Amino acid sequence: MIVAESTIGGGSAINSSACIKTPDHVLDEWAHDRKLPLFSSPDYVSAMEKVCERIGVTHKCVKEGFQNQILRKGCENLGLKADSIPRNSSESHYCGSCCYGCIRGGKKGTDTTWLVDVVNSGTVIVTGMKAERLLIEERRESL
Numbered sequence: 415m416i417v418a419e420s421t422i423g424g425g426s427a428i429n430s431s432a433c434i435k436t437p438d439h440v441l442d443e444w445a446h447d448r449k450l451p452l453f454s455s456p457d458y459v460s461a462m463e464k465v466c467e468r469i470g471v472t473h474k475c476v477k478e479g480f481q482n483q484i485l486r487k488g489c490e491n492l493g494l495k496a497d498s499i500p501r502n503s504s505e506s507h508y509c510g511s512c513c514y515g516c517i518r519g520g521k522k523g524t525d526t527t528w529l530v531d532v533v534n535s536g537t538v539i540v541t542g543m544k545a546e547r548l549l550i551e552e553r554r555e556s557l
Contacts, residue, residue, distance in 0.1 A: 426469075426523035430479070430513045431501035433471045435462060469502040470522040477508040 436453075445454035452458050475498065478486065489496035503512065507520035519526055533539060 426502075427521075427525045428513070428515050429523075430481075431503055431521050433466065433469070433500045433502050435466075435500075466500075468522075469527055470504065471500045471502050472505050473498065473500045474505045475501060475503075475508070476506050479508075479510060479513065481513070 441453045441458075444450045445452070478498075486496045502522045503516070503520045507518070509516055509518045509520060511517050512521045516523075529539065
């Protein structure tokens with residue numbers, strides 16, 4: 415049996431809460447090799463800091479999820495270093511099910527941050543819709 419679900423908030427609602435910033439060598443590749451200068455700009459760094467602030471990224475947690483506890487124990491048994499990964503929930507939050515969708519609402523995914531912000535500003539979210547095509551039109555402002 416295969417069980418599949420969907421949710422408003424998508425991948426940020428159903429994930430491990432890991433919040434890993436794009437490594438500098440990748441940003442350098444995107445900026446220089448792919449000729450996307452945004453990724454070497456202060457604007458990009460500032461935007462990422464604002465995102466991390468909004469979703470409550472912390473580098474400390476009181477208790478890790480079961481799978482991370484097992485992974486850490488395995489690394490220790492093999493003599494490997496295991497660092498903590500920043501996550502988007504409070505330091506004290508632990509429900510054990512954030513990777514499946516946080517049952518307590520403690521994980522700060524799109525469903526509890528950005529979407530709440532836009533609804534509070536008057537936006538209506540429509541579910542169950544399917545985009546069949548995307549139209550991009552150049553908009554000319556009248557003087």
